[in-house]
Amino acid sequence: MLRTALRTRSFVRPLSTNADKFVRIVDVSPRDGLQNEKAMVSTETKLELIDRLTDAGLKTIEVTSFVSPKWVPQMGDAKELYPQVLKKYSGNGVTYPVLTPNLKGLQGALESAKQAGKPLEEVAIFGAASEGFSMKNTNRTIDQGFEAFQQVVDEARKHNTRVRAYLSTVIACPYDGFMDPKRVAELAKRYLDMGCYEVSLGDTIGVGTPSHVEALLEQVFKHIPTEKVAYHAHDTYGQGVANILKAVEMGVRVVDSCVGGLGGCPYAKGATGNVSTEDVVYALHGMGYETGIDMDKLSSIGEWISKELNRANGSRAGKAHFTKMDKPKL
Ligand code: HMG
Ligand code: MG
Numbered sequence: 001m002l003r004t005a006l007r008t009r010s011f012v013r014p015l016s017t018n019a020d021k022f023v024r025i026v027d028v029s030p031r032d033g034l035q036n037e038k039a040m041v042s043t044e045t046k047l048e049l050i051d052r053l054t055d056a057g058l059k060t061i062e063v064t065s066f067v068s069p070k071w072v073p074q075m076g077d078a079k080e081l082y083p084q085v086l087k088k089y090s091g092n093g094v095t096y097p098v099l100t101p102n103l104k105g106l107q108g109a110l111e112s113a114k115q116a117g118k119p120l121e122e123v124a125i126f127g128a129a130s131e132g133f134s135m136k137n138t139n140r141t142i143d144q145g146f147e148a149f150q151q152v153v154d155e156a157r158k159h160n161t162r163v164r165a166y167l168s169t170v171i172a173c174p175y176d177g178f179m180d181p182k183r184v185a186e187l188a189k190r191y192l193d194m195g196c197y198e199v200s201l202g203d204t205i206g207v208g209t210p211s212h213v214e215a216l217l218e219q220v221f222k223h224i225p226t227e228k229v230a231y232h233a234h235d236t237y238g239q240g241v242a243n244i245l246k247a248v249e250m251g252v253r254v255v256d257s258c259v260g261g262l263g264g265c266p267y268a269k270g271a272t273g274n275v276s277t278e279d280v281v282y283a284l285h286g287m288g289y290e291t292g293i294d295m296d297k298l299s300s301i302g303e304w305i306s307k308e309l310n311r312a313n314g315s316r317a318g319k320a321h322f323t324k325m326d327k328p329k330l
Helices: 002-007 029-033 043-056 078-089 103-116 131-138 142-158 181-193 210-223 240-249 277-286 295-308 316-324
Strands: 024-027 122-128 162-168 198-203 229-233 254-257
Touching (some): 024 277, 029 043, 103 122, 122 142, 131 142, 142 162, 198 254, 210 240, 240 254, 240 277, 277 295, 277 316
Parallel strands (some): 024 254
16 A cells, blocks of 8 residues: 555655665754753763663664854763763664764864774764854854865765765744745755765754655755655654655655654754654554664653653653553663
């Protein structure tokens, strides 16, 4: 049935091989999920979160940001946390990228790798589709951002470090309103042209619907191969899973999310958390896709971290699954 449904649209790829069935989840909880928390989360709790996500079968876990601690205080322990992560897990088949908005950030990540005696496998740069968000989030215009990113990509290449790109506010910006999909597609292509291996399209304020996603991806796929695109949804209007399924139906196989629906951006007022990893995994598994993630373990992580942060678990599937199963230790 899934195949029949998929074939009805021109931009849709039928599921024909096992590779087509695998969706890589990039869990961004330790970074995007926690960056907006007002109370400081201890480095130990962050490390435990990373440990639990690794154990649950995630293949990519974004662990921290090498950004200015004046801008995002919650990520101020990156230099303490990251060497420990690399030392413990490097070479285990899981990737642990970090955000590096400029050369100073990349240097911080490289120093951590040196300290751990491990290679720096992957970093991520982050720009926006709107000038308003670019200024608020990074204090520079879109073009100034590209200049800084090119330096990061050039330096990263010398260390064999892969660079992922985030393009935020791809549907709408809290300051500039709705975006033109053609413009977003051109910006997304610029990241690949400069040497990034993948671009993650972020609906940072979570206002998009599946129709917005469709209109956006139709433009993006005119410029960029499907396999270089990831989708990053926020759940402000409860559209996160629907939007991801639209992206997956159109061929996207990399999806960003956070356990317990954690997160929100410090520079996107009113936006709620990222789409929850549990909701995404539940929907994908139910539709015959594979993620390699253990739903029992995942749902206990959502419950545990929500309790640690003293907030309600933002994942509907996570809560329901956790309630039904034999409880592992929290
Ligand atoms: P700036 O203030 O314009 O930079 O910030 P500056 O070059 O003038 O430097 C100011 C100070 O910051 C200096 O320190 C620098 O050394 C320091 P001081 O002399 O005042 O003591 N500094 C740094 N410190 C540590 N690490 C660095 C670094 N760079 C400069 N890398 C900057 C420019 C880009 C650094 C700043 O705006 C910043 O850090 N912004 C980060 C904001 C952020 O992390 N936002 C959240 C992530 S993006 C997001 O959430 C969206 C996403 O999740 C996708 C989605 O949801 O759509 C990716
Ligand atoms: Mg986000």
